[in-house]
Amino acid sequence: MNREELYTIAQDWFKDQEWKPFKFQKDTWTAFLQGKHGLLNAPTGSGKTYALWFPIVLNYIKKNPDYKTEHKKGLKAIWITPLRALSNEIKQSAERITKDLGTQMTVGIRTGDTSTKERSQQKRNMPDLLITTPESLQLLLSSKGYAKVFKDCSAIVVDEWHELLGTKRGVQMELGLSRLKSVSRELRIWGISATIGNLEQAREVLLGPQTSTLKNSVLIKAKLNKKITVKSIIPKEMETFPWRGHLGLRLLEDVVPIINKSKTTLLFTNTRSQCEIWFQKILEKHPEYAGEFAMHHGSVNKETRVWVEQAIRNESLKAVVCTSSLDLGVDFAPVETVIQIGGPKGVARFLQRAGRSGHSPGKESVIHFLPTHAMELIEASAMQQAVKHEAVEDRIPYLNSFDVLLQYLTTLAVSDGFYPEEIYREIKGTFCYQGISEAQWQWLLNFLVMGSQSLQSYDEYKKVEIEEDGKFKVHNRGIAMRHRFQIGTIVGDANITVKYQKGGYIGTIEEFFISKLTRGDVFTFAGRNLEFIRVKGMQAQVKNSTKKTNKVPSWMGGRLSFSAQMSELLRQELYTAELEKKQQSIEIRSLAPMFKKQREESIVPKPNEFLIETFKTRDGYHHIFYPFEGRGVHEAMSSLLAYRISLLLPITCSLAYNDYGFELLSDKQIDIQEVLDNNLFTTEYMLSDLQKSLNSNEMARRKFRDIAVISGMVFTGYPNKGIKMKHLQSSSQLLFDVFKDFEADNLLYQQAYTETFEHQLEEGRLRMALERIAAQDIVWKQCTKATPFSFPIITDRLREKLSSEKLADRIKRMTAVLMK
Structure with missing residues (x-):
């Protein structure tokens, strides 16, 4: 069959559904059938699943002209999804095509939810099309004879690639692909990504830099002018002293008419605890919703989650309060309205959630934004700009994750074993390990065979044996079994x-x-x-x-923090507070009473200004800085500045921070001018100051727990017989201390520090923030009392100490005093 005939099959199918294929779908079919690899960038709900299932099936038809009467068994394509919740949706789309086109292809799912019975059936007889997760793919690579299973696989599709990029699951995926490229000669690799800024780099990470795969690839962008409308729920009475969480529930009655007007509404919260609170409160105030109102988050059991998803599809639910567990592409046509409770902290997350409403091509998406305190209306305004300019975050890929590599090498040693020179070539071709040196590679191989230098006398760390022909192999069944139980890179708290x-x-x-x-x-x-x-x-x-x-x-x-993109947009919106009314958004205009109160004691900063406020209360001397850079950067910056100040003045501070700024609270007054004259915001010596200022040993020690688990040094226990977190913590801390004292060049020990600075403290962003502040005019305001800007930071610090009732009373009293 030639390409034209194959296209006719696809177009006829679309005609039967009364649809018309988009240009991006047709472009993807063409590129795939030409044998190209690629990355498809298309928004949620635009038909991207059909863009790739179709050419996979058409390719099979092309190779098997008698496909209607004869069926050639064996695995032909793998579809990777980061979320198990999506696998049923993807399976239904695939089955629709395979059945309607009269092929006899089978579709199967293999995730953590798959029963043992089904798994052993798959072992004997693999489905033609397999839907699985990154972890389950690694499990397949750990089974003997995997090369035979993957030999005739013609395609692997990595869905929601933006979710995996910049995580260790993404690294796991890079390694899996590097092996499959060698095993399956016909393999085409495709990624699907919705919202992401660095698309070119995303393709490079997926396909491997400087590889022939990358050279023979395309980047396809769907140009579907999807209209997204953001509507802010603006409080009738604007609080001048905002504090977190208080305002949200006060607006509960503003949400009810929105729910009543729509067939189905999703209320997105940022955290599971917020999800629980909203669910309780709405039912308390509106018992008439009982039976039509549900909750969905990752910690609720599977049966309930599946029931909720099904109930949304058949429109038997009026509303669902949920977290990200529902925002990743679960295909719900009937969702009419989306409400976002509180700032989503990132543009991509917001757009993803908006796309859940009007979830079909050509439909408008409407998202209502409900602030949990007045300052979040600035975020709402920034979101409007983000939607207008399609400004989306970059995802920063990991480099040299040695823990994931050790896990992967053990996986290969558990299955059929591996020859180091062959695997070294494959690994060098990945983005994550492109810079790995011979010396590092030798260290890792030694680690597998002997444990590290300081652990040589302990047999439990010697996992892999070297056979006569130089093959690395695990012979011990216990080691193999324990390893299979622990494959994965997500290490949450137990x-x-x-x-x-x-x-x-x-x-x-x-x-x-x-x-x-x-x-x-x-x-x-x-x-x-x-x-x-x-x-x-x-x-x-x-x-x-x-x-x-x-x-x-x-x-x-x-503990979500602003992305760099979000911080930049937020500052730009804040600066509009000093412009004329007609140049302001409705949200900024509604905050006029708060800005007015702020100006009485202090200022609302302009683009070239950086604000520092100081005042005294019965708690001590407050020194408040406003970089508007997000919680993560503020955590590092507050420690750094406190350390630098302590070098000049013998002083101890307690720190508090949120997304807008941070506070140094001390028992003595700090002379801000003297501190500024001593180059407070310089980037010189930043790293060494940061290491001294933070308990970087403690942070690295916490990071090391995850690294020890992923690399297999610490075993987390068999299913249902988990090892208590405190035991895990203590065994990984023991190892950490051994390496610190006796083996400081241990790659896993060093990795703990690298990850602490690069990922947790966002060292790169901190440097840029300090450079920006150093170039601004620093305005120091000596205030007589707390200002509206400082209020959320102060009350956040109190939250740690007081129960919520006591906190509300205390804040009421504080507000009354400040309003006088």
Whole structure:
């Protein structure tokens, strides 16, 4: 069959559905059938799944003219999805094509949710088209004879590539692809990415820099002018002293008419705890929603999640409060309205969520923005600009993740073994390890065989043996079994299952939250009030309770920070506060009372100004700096400046920070002018000052726990018999201390510091922020009392100490004093 005939098959199918293929879909078909690799950039809900399933099936038809009567078994294509929740959607799209075109191709799913029975069936008989996750792909590479399974695979599609890029799961994917390229000669590699700034680099990471794969590839962009409308919910009374979380629930009644007007509404929160709170409060105030209102986040059990997803599809739910667990492309046609509660902290995340409404080609997406404090209206205004200028973040790829590489090499040694020179060539071709040196490679190989230098006398670290012909292989079944249990790069805090005393499963909560509870404590989870009884093994036993509570589990993921793109947009919007009214957005205009109050004591900074405020309260001397750079950068910058100030004045400070600025609170006054004259914001000696200022050993030690788990030095336990977090922590800390004292050139030990500075403290962004501030006019305002800008930072510090009722009372009193 020639290409024209194949296109006719596809176009006829589209005609039968009363659709018309987009240009980007046709371009993808052409490139794929010409044997090219590529990256497809298309927004959520634009039909990107059909852009790639079609050419995969057409390619099979081309090679097998008798496809209707004869079926050639074996794996032909792999579709990688970062989220298990999406696999059913993707399977339905594939089956629709394979069945309608009369092929006998089978479609299968293999993820953490796949039953053991189904897995062993797949082992005997692989489906033609396999939908799986990065972790499950690695598990397939760890099984004996994998090369035979992948031999005739013609395509691998990595969906939602923007979600994987800049994470260790992305690195895992790069390594998997480097192996499959050698095993499957016909393989075409394709990525699909929605919102991302550095598209060219994203393609390079996917296909490998300076490779023939990259040279024979295309970048296809879908040009579908999708209209996105952002509507802010503006409070009728504007608070002049804003504080986090307070305003959100005050606007609950403004949300109700929006829900009532729509068939289905998704309310997105940034954190699981916020999700729990909103679900409770809406039902409390509006019991009439019972049965039509649900909650969805990653820690709720699978049955409930699947039920919610299905109920949205058949329109039996009025509204769902959810987190990112629902914003990654689950194809819901009926969602009419999306409400974002609180600033989403990043442009890409916001656009992704907006795309959930009007989720089909040509439809307008409407997203309502509900601020959780007045300052977030500046974020809302910045979002409008981002949508207008299509300004999206870059994702920064990892380099030299030795922990992931060690895990991968063990995977290969567990299956059929590997020859170092062959694998070294493949690894050098990936983006992450393009700079790996011979010496580093030798160190890693030694590590696999002997453990590191300081651990040579311990047999448990000797995993891999070298056979006579030089092949690296694992012979010990126990090592192989333990390794397979631990494949993956996501190391959260240890999760504890929450179950009723009589045995019903509710979901999972991170260990650090449970560790704070005592018997009889009541907390809200999965929409219910639960009384804590005891922890047994890795299970928390609970019973239902009628008591009211304000304890809500918090998860470590709840500490989102602004992206660089978002900070830049936010500053630009803030600067418009000094312009004429007609040049301002509706959100900035609505904040006029707050800006007016701010000007009474201080200023609203202009583009060339950097603001520092100082004032005294009964808590001490407050020194507040406003870089508007996001929580992550402020954490590092506040430590750095506090350290530099302590070199000049013998002073101790406590630090508090949010996305807008940070506070140094001290018992003595700091002479800001004297400090500024001593080059406070210089980038010179930044790294060494930062290392001294932060407890960088402590931060690196925490990072090392993850590295130790991923590289396989620390075993996390068998399923349902998990090892307690404190044991994990102590064994990884022991290793960390051994390396610190006896083997400082250990690559994994060094990696802990690199990751702390580059990823957690965003050293590059910190440097740019300091350079920007050094070029601005620094305005120091000595105020008599707290200002509206400083208020969210001060109240955030109080939040750590007070319960929410006491906090609300204290803030009421503070506001009353400040309003006088």
